[in-house]
Amino acid sequence: MVNRSRRSISATREKSIKSYFFRWETLLIILFIAVNLMNISISSNYLDLNNLLTAISTFLVRGFIALPMAYILMLGEIDISVGSTVALSATVLGYSFNKGVAMPLAILLGLLTGLACGVLNGLILTRFTELAPMIVTLGTQTLYRGIAEMILKDQSASKLHQSELFYNIYYGKLFGIPYIMIVFFILAIIFGIVLHKTTYGRYLYAIGLNRRTAFYSGVPVQKVRFIAYSLMGLICGVAAMYYASWMGTIRSDIAIGYELEAVSMVVLGGISAAGGSGNFPGTVIAIFIVGLLKYGLGIINVHSQTILMILGIMLIVVVMVPNLNFYRLSPQRRMNKRSK
Numbered sequence: 121m122v123n124r125s126r127r128s129i130s131a132t133r134e135k136s137i138k139s140y141f142f143r144w145e146t147l148l149i150i151l152f153i154a155v156n157l158m159n160i161s162i163s164s165n166y167l168d169l170n171n172l173l174t175a176i177s178t179f180l181v182r183g184f185i186a187l188p189m190a191y192i193l194m195l196g197e198i199d200i201s202v203g204s205t206v207a208l209s210a211t212v213l214g215y216s217f218n219k220g221v222a223m224p225l226a227i228l229l230g231l232l233t234g235l236a237c238g239v240l241n242g243l244i245l246t247r248f249t250e251l252a253p254m255i256v257t258l259g260t261q262t263l264y265r266g267i268a269e270m271i272l273k274d275q276s277a278s279k280l281h282q283s284e285l286f287y288n289i290y291y292g293k294l295f296g297i298p299y300i301m302i303v304f305f306i307l308a309i310i311f312g313i314v315l316h317k318t319t320y321g322r323y324l325y326a327i328g329l330n331r332r333t334a335f336y337s338g339v340p341v342q343k344v345r346f347i348a349y350s351l352m353g354l355i356c357g358v359a360a361m362y363y364a365s366w367m368g369t370i371r372s373d374i375a376i377g378y379e380l381e382a383v384s385m386v387v388l389g390g391i392s393a394a395g396g397s398g399n400f401p402g403t404v405i406a407i408f409i410v411g412l413l414k415y416g417l418g419i420i421n422v423h424s425q426t427i428l429m430i431l432g433i434m435l436i437v438v439v440m441v442p443n444l445n446f447y448r449l450s451p452q453r454r455m456n457k458r459s460k
Contacts, residue, residue, distance in 0.1 A: 144390040148405045155409055159416040166416075177290070177298045179411025181366060182378055184304060184359040186385040187311045188352040190403045193386050194315070194324045195348060196331075196395025197253040201241060202356050203378035204264035209234040209360035211268040214277025214370035223283040230364070231357040237264055238353015242346035249342065261379075268372040281368040290365035300362055307355075312400035320344065328395025377428055384435045385410050393439055410434075 159166045166172065185202050192199050213230030217223055237260065244256050281287045292299045315321040323344045326334040335341050359378075364370055383393075389406035391398030410431065417427050 145399075145402050145405065148389070148402055148409065152405055152409050152412075155412050155416065159412060159419070162416050163419050166419075173296075173298055173301070175415040176408075176411065177300050178366070179407070179414060180300050180304045181359055181362045182381050183385065183407040183411060184307070184355050184362070185352075185378055185382040186389075186403060186407050187307055188348065188355045189382040190311070190386045190389070190391050190398075190400060191315070191324055191348040192253075192352060193383070193391050193393055194328045194395055194398065195345060196328045196393075197245075197345070198383065198393075199241060199257045199349065199352050200254060200379045201237065201257040201261040201264060202352065202382060203375040204261045204268070205234055205237040205353055205356040206360045206363065206375035206378060207372055208237060208264040208268045209357045210364045210370045210374060211271050211277065211372055213360065213364050214280055215271050217280060217283070217286075218277050223286050227286070227361055230360055231354065234357020234360060235350065235354045237356065238350045239346075241353065242349035245349065246342040246346045265372065272370070272372045277370040278368070280364055280370070286365050287368075288365075290362050303358075307358075308400075308404050312404070315400050320347070324348070325396055328392075328397070330396075380428060380431060380435070381410065384431045384438075387435055388438050 156166075185206070189199065189202070209230045212233040213226050216226040216229050221229070241257055241260055244260075245251060245253055288299070290298075290300055294302060315324065323334070323339050326337065326339050327341055327344060331341060360375075363374065367374075385406045386403050387393050388409065389398070389400075389403030391403060413430075414427055417430070
């Protein structure tokens with residue numbers, strides 16, 4: 121009896137150690153270390169603080185979009201219009217400034233444009249609930265990009281760095297830390313707290329797990345969805361502002377592929393593409409993994425299309441892993457898991 125008890129305790133302890141080492145966040149940290157070691161081997165200047173901060177600032181422009189994308193995927197949905205939303209928001213900002221609008225007002229117009237795009241997505245999806253988010257946002261992706269092209273045609277909105285205020289939005293630093301990093305981490309903390317500590321966050325999980333059950337439990341499903349898409353639009357406006365401040369020149373064909381990168385970051389971070397599971401810290405770690413991986417591949421002159429292919433493969437593998445674990449179960453346990 122005593123020996124059986126000892127074996128039980130030993131098995132439990134071994135199981136807890138295994139579960140700790142195979143937690144998704146632990147694997148992400150290992151992957152984060154591996155990416156950094158790869159980059160160190162590629163470039164002797166990788167650990168130079170200025171170079172590293174510059175690299176981080178560059179991918180955080182795209183990392184902003186992953187924050188609200190986590191909410192969208194938590195719902196079991198997707199928004200593929202984000203790249204076009206960034207392009208249109210940046211276009212409105214740059215075009216307004218070039219036409220003589222004061223920079224603070226031009227920034228506000230860019231942010232409002234992003235918000236308007238998100239609101240339109242949210243209105244369509246919550247008014248016509250039978251429509252698939254992927255199809256709707258595919259349509260608005262084309263719409264927003266088309267409007268940006270109509271505004272700028274073959275031209276570009278330039279001379280944005282003539283405004284010192286606007287230049288410092290991206291390039292400014294506080295005690296050596298870029299403003300963009302400070303703003304990103306503030307937003308990441310807010311998004312994480314909202315997801316894990318508020319009623320709205322619980323609603324996101326509930327809808328992602330089972331929308332019908334959530335509705336009959338009193339969850340305001342359409343309101344929650346509308347807020348998520350509106351937030352996505354607003355944060356795309358923020359990303360557009362930082363992109364414009366970074367580059368100083370805007371064209372209508374910017375931000376292509378941002379949707380794939382944002383989804384890759386979120387899914388790699390452990391939030392299920394099917395919705396209803398995952399946590400926010402993993403998303404933040406994954407933003408840095410994907411960003412630093414792209415930076416390292418860029419150092420050795422890997423073509424941008426090849427990098428997108430690598431991200432696509434990574435996304436497929438990450439989505440497959442939970443299913444591989446599922447099919448390793450016995451038929452009876454599989455049936456029990458499906459019935460839950």
